[in-house]
Amino acid sequence: NAGVTQTPKFQVLKTGQSMTLQCAQDMNHNSMYWYRQDPGMGLRLIYYSASEGTTDKGEVPNGYNVSRLNKREFSLRLESAAPSQTSVYFCASSVYGGGDEQYFGPGTRLTVT
Amino acid sequence: QKEVEQNSGPLSVPEGAIASLNCTYSDRVSQSFFWYRQYSGKSPELIMSIYSNGDKEDGRFTAQLNKASQYVSLLIRDSQPSDSATYLCAPRGTGRRALTFGSGTRLQVQP
Numbered sequence: 688n689a690g691v692t693q694t695p696k697f698q699v700l701k702t703g704q705s706m707t708l709q710c711a712q713d714m715n716h717n718s719m720y721w722y723r724q725d726p727g728m729g730l731r732l733i734y735y736s737a738s739e740g741t742t743d744k745g746e747v748p749n750g751y752n753v754s755r756l757n758k759r760e761f762s763l764r765l766e767s768a769a770p771s772q773t774s775v776y777f778c779a780s781s782v783y784g785g786g787d788e789q790y791f792g793p794g795t796r797l798t799v800t
Numbered sequence: 801q802k803e804v805e806q807n808s809g810p811l812s813v814p815e816g817a818i819a820s821l822n823c824t825y826s827d828r829v830s831q832s833f834f835w836y837r838q839y840s841g842k843s844p845e846l847i848m849s850i851y852s853n854g855d856k857e858d859g860r861f862t863a864q865l866n867k868a869s870q871y872v873s874l875l876i877r878d879s880q881p882s883d884s885a886t887y888l889c890a891p892r893g894t895g896r897r898a899l900t901f902g903s904g905t906r907l908q909v910q911p
Contacts, residue, residue, distance in 0.1 A: 720898050727808075729903035730844070730888070743897065777843055785892070788834060789899055791843040 688713055691792035693778050699798045700768040708763040708795050710778030718784035719761035721745075721753060723774040724794075730777065736761055737784040768799045803827060804902035806889055812908045819876040821905050823889030826870065832892040833865060833872045834899065839885045844901075848874060879909045 691712045700706055712719065721733040732745030734753040742753050750772060752764045761780075765772060776795045781787040805824045813819045821835075832851050836844035850856045850863040850872065862875040872891070876883055886906045890899040 727903065730901040732898050735898050737897070745897065784897060787892075788846055788849060789890075790846065794843050 690714065691778055691780055691790055693776075693792040693795050695795060696793065697796050699800065700765075701800055702769060704768050705764065705766050706768065707765075708776055708778075708797075709760070710762065710792055711760045712778075712780040712790075712792075713759065714780060714782075714790065715758070716780035716782050716790075717758070718781045718787065719755065720779040720781075720789065721751075721761070721763045722777045722779065723747065723772075724777060725774050733763065733776075735784065765797075768797075770799045773797060773799045802902075803900045804889055804891060806887075806902040806905045808903060809906040810908045811905055812910060813879050814910050815879060815881060817879050817909075819879045819883065819907055819909070821874040821876075821887050821889075821907065823872045823874075823891075823902055824870055825872070825889075825891040825900075827891060827900075828870065830867075830870075830891040833863070834890040834892070835861075835863060835874045836888040836890060836901075837885045838888060838904065844888055876907075879907075881909045881911050883907060884909050 694709045720735045722730045736742045736755040739758045778792040779789040781789045835848040838844045848863045860877045864873045886904040888904045889902040
């Protein structure tokens with residue numbers, strides 16, 4: 688089992704460019720999450736998907752969109768990147784939502800110049 | 801008041817000592833509590849879960865929960881340099897969509 692995988696590991700974007708961060712899990716989990724982590728700010732929830740076919744906003748959704756492609760995959764899209772979106776992005780999954788034990792992917796380190 | 805409060809540290813302890821990490825939370829109905837360890841440049845890793853008042857031991861780690869005081873702690877016995885990391889507390893609130901994470905306490909174990 689690979690657990691939760693994310694691609695890419697690193698990315699540099701120019702302001703205004705778009706990109707999609709990919710996440711996949713092979714643990715047959717129902718719920719998936721996207722967080723960002725900034726120094727001193729802890730982990731902040733961007734979007735989550737309680738189950739296949741559903742998505743909902745978290746604490747900091749502005750500037751992002753998500754797609755729950757199927758039970759395994761949950762992608763995060765930045766339509767027009769801004770320097771404020773420079774961060775480390777983590778995908779996580781859990782058997783059920785609502786704060787069940789979450790397992791994290793290795794992260795994507797994104798820099799927007 | 802923040803939902804989850806942790807001292808950012810760094811907490812510095814000598815090798816072999818007991819490290820005590822503390823967390824307070826504001827949601828009185830939180831039922832489950834998780835401790836995550838995060839090494840620098842890596843992702844958070846779940847190391848302990850506790851669901852009821854009292855102590856839960858797993859190897860060198862002991863989680864302690866006091867719901868009346870809204871306080872949860874993590875003790876690491878016989879601390880090793882490899883324990884040097886940031887430890888994140890995450891209570892599960894009722895009706896929440898996901899875990900709420902504290903900002904973490906950075907632990908440094910000095911050889």
